[in-house]
Amino acid sequence: MRDFSRDHRWLSINTATVRRQGDLVAIIEACARHGVRAVSPWRDQVADVGLDRAVRAVRDAGLDLSGYCRGGMFVADAAHRAAARDDNRRAVDEARALGAPCLVLVVGGLPQFSRPGSAPSKKLADAHRMVEEEIAYLLDYARSAGMPLALEPLHPMYAADRACVNTMRQALDICDRLDPQRSGALGLAVDVYHVYWDFELEAQIARAGGDRLLAFHVCDWLVPTTDLLLDRGMMGDGVADIPAIRAAVEREGFDGYVEVEILSNRWWSQPMDEVIATCIARFGTAV
Numbered sequence: 001m002r003d004f005s006r007d008h009r010w011l012s013i014n015t016a017t018v019r020r021q022g023d024l025v026a027i028i029e030a031c032a033r034h035g036v037r038a039v040s041p042w043r044d045q046v047a048d049v050g051l052d053r054a055v056r057a058v059r060d061a062g063l064d065l066s067g068y069c070r071g072g073m074f075v076a077d078a079a080h081r082a083a084a085r086d087d088n089r090r091a092v093d094e095a096r097a098l099g100a101p102c103l104v105l106v107v108g109g110l111p112q113f114s115r116p117g118s119a120p121s122k123k124l125a126d127a128h129r130m131v132e133e134e135i136a137y138l139l140d141y142a143r144s145a146g147m148p149l150a151l152e153p154l155h156p157m158y159a160a161d162r163a164c165v166n167t168m169r170q171a172l173d174i175c176d177r178l179d180p181q182r183s184g185a186l187g188l189a190v191d192v193y194h195v196y197w198d199f200e201l202e203a204q205i206a207r208a209g210g211d212r213l214l215a216f217h218v219c220d221w222l223v224p225t226t227d228l229l230l231d232r233g234m235m236g237d238g239v240a241d242i243p244a245i246r247a248a249v250e251r252e253g254f255d256g257y258v259e260v261e262i263l264s265n266r267w268w269s270q271p272m273d274e275v276i277a278t279c280i281a282r283f284g285t286a287v
């Protein structure tokens, strides 16, 4: 297992972590100031400054990307399906322009939440089917663009509105069916927030293997958690055994950036430099 106590060379900041404190260019500059070598931007933050400016800012700061957030929201009614496909192809193109190593997929839940305006449904089984069909469809395009897709299982509390793929096992079953040859075009983004509770976690990480572990996200699970979306904890403040999970992914050969992704009203209300400095400190003690 890599020693993170001496430096933060393997730290990446997911730019949602400080999204309220500045635009993407300001975040990139702050990361560079703190010696952070990688970021993972969100599409809306890129759109706000413009793709060209985002590409330039990343390049000028000499940063790597650890991923691009995010494609997906595949579940739609018939009237919104073509738009969802176009949108996902654009996400692949943007990821490529930015030099991301993978496009993270949050797959969507029921159609009315995944693609607003779609006819409402309660059929999660239909959503599961559609997610798999649409990943298969996007995979062809992503392959030709050389952009790996990183499927992120989300905690089951998000099944209806954000992602109906909720466990490592479910995500890996999809990978096995769509990419049985393990080509590297499809894998997982493992986020401790979403999977720390899973009694199969270690076994499924071993099943994934290094070639399917495309991204590793950290934050912490607070007890009690007071908001379903915006109460993620700083590493070390909650109950997730982050070092044990990191040890498991590194045992399989994962040697990439460890991405700090904290969506939190509490941390959004702190100055950007303070949040980044805290991420760096905790990276050395709690990751």
Ligand code: ZN
Pocket: 152, 189, 191, 217, 261
């Ligand atoms: Zn994540």
